[in-house]
Amino acid sequence: MPWIEWRGRSCRVRWDTGRVDPETGKPIYDSKSSMDWTEDEAYNYGLDRESDIRNDRYISRRDGSVLMRDYCRTWPETLEVGHLRDKAIRSMLRLYIVPRWGETAVGDIKPSAYRTWKKQLKALPSVGEKYGEEILTVFSMLMDDAVDDELRQSSPVPKGKKRRRGKYRKKPREKKREMRMEDVHQLALNALTFWGLPGYVFVLTMSFTGMRPAELYALRREFCHPAWPDADPDAERRVESLGRYAGERRMPVIRVQWQHQREEGEPKLFPPKYESYRDLVIPPFLAELLELLLASSQDEWVFRSVNGSLLVNANFTYHYWRPIADGRLASGVFERVRLGQRQTVVSRRPLPEIPATAYAGKRLYLLRHGHKEWLDEDGHSRIAVETRMGHEIAGVEGLYANVTTAMEQRIMDTLQQRWLRFVRSVGPDMAAASPISLPSDLRDWVKAQVKAAEGLGR
Missing domain, CATH: 1.10.443 (hpI Integrase; Chain A)
Known part of the structure; x- marks a missing residue:
């Protein structure tokens, strides 16, 4: 069961994560504090976290606090792609993803923040339509793997119908003439x-x-x-x-x-x-x-x-x-x-x-x-x-x-x-x-x- 303690003007709730430290053998606890909580609100929050643990949907605040710059450093090593694709992914991480999200915890990226970044990214003069989509695809893969690694509960990148919401924009197609x-x-x-x-x-x-x-x-x-x-x-x-x-x-x-x-x-x-x-x-x-x-x-x-x-x-x-x-x-x-x-x-090879x-x-x-x-x-x-x-x-x-x-x-x-x-x-x-x-x-x-x-x- 969770327990409550006051730390100055903040009410803190602690709960057992069900995990054990492999080095010490002691249980690992997690906690959260708020100056706006009453003891009942803090206790109910702890009960909700224990419910998440029992139903295998809990993300430890300690795990979710891994910074994006650290996760992006190791994540490419998990991919099995060709050398050109690997080079392109590392370039997109270095030039666009880490500069924006590097100091943000993996678990703290919100869907609204992602949508804002998506608009800003596509507005950059150095990022074309197709290249922008490639960067967003890499970011989506990154977030999906973060979910698999239990660093967050869900991806901030919308899927399915949610992905298509907003103003309709017809995708531009390259103008072609028949090959004569x-x-x-x-x-x-x-x-x-x-x-x-x-x-x-x-x-x-x-x-x-x-x-x-x-x-x-x-x-x-x-x-x-x-x-x-x-x-x-x-x-x-x-x-x-x-x-x-x-x-x-x-x-x-x-x-x-x-x-x-x-x-x-x-x-x-x-x-x-x-x-x-x-x-x-x-x-x-x-x-x-x-x-x-x-x-x-x-x-x-x-x-x-x-x-x-x-x-x-x-x-x-x-x-x-x-x-x-x-x-x-x-x-x-x-x-x-x-x-x-x-x-x-005079040219060496006159034409x-x-x-x-x-x-x-x-x-x-x-x-x-x-x-x-x-x-x-x-x-x-x-x-x-x-x-x-x-x-x-x-x-x-x-x-x-x-x-x-x-x-x-x-x-x-x-x-x-x-x-x-x-x-x-x-x-x-x-x-x-x-x-x-x-x-x-x-x-x-x-x-x-x-x-x-x-x-x-x-």
Whole structure:
């Protein structure tokens, strides 16, 4: 039973928490004082706490007094996430959560205080809509785990219907235009000018496979057509894949086995996002391009940077995608003063003017989005589309569904037809928009594509 004692002008109630100090073996008591209580009010408060203890819903005032800065220091160690997600979570804790809540006890965070912080957070000019939602998601996870750790009775983050209360705000969606083959090919021609043959093939590979950029950075020769599946290091998978793709009608394939990411400053190979290992059939024209590219070197990586290093080491969006998509002025001669002397400087890699494209100011990832758009437009089954994109379909539909070779053959055929329709529409002027003349081997390939497209129309 609780007992009452007066401490000066405050009435204090104490109660047995039912716990024992592991070091001394003595019972652990908790207490609370108030100058506004009568003895009956204090006693009833103690009875309520003992009821919480009997019904396993009691949070010790000692446990709830753990400061957020201390809890945030140890909490990330309990998470099982990838290295990039771990880095992002620690950054959000350091920059936004600890500065606001660090000196507050875990058990003292109120729903009203959370709602106020949420408004203030979203009003910060440095926090965009999506990043703000990410920070709030991390905070919600943090509070849910605090409940599991018995540091508080419930989370201050509203769930369910309570979460949706207040003024309705429609979520902004990125404005998109449909991905047209003419725009994709202009990107490829710009990439050829800026980056060479690897750039031309890179743009078309991403557009016709939907691979994620990091998966393209890590594409190795043995997992790319024409080497795969014959060169697959996994014997069991090699036999199975040869039976599927090298049968009566051979289908060229790329195996998505790795993605490149940086961990602690070092480039490393990781499984694809969501461990979405997959085989991607490719249209014959792209297979020919990859054969042309791989025949030009013996490198283990399909795509290298301009200077021959790993693409993951480059700031690809800034140094590659922006000049390819946005265009750039021709390399010029400029004057500078160095060591007190005026110099005339010529670019080490002079380039002609590169025209802007329909993707000026847009994200590279839209090429992946556009690939799904093409597949949907061609009427392919949902399981074939989502599997190709590296997604899983939840529920019974995903459990029962299976991608057949006939589905893959149809994807290969429709992508090839899309390409040939474009080639036929532009004809011999296919490379007219290129800022540079095509290399001889690529020029011969283009002529063969034009001839094939003309034959399709007969």
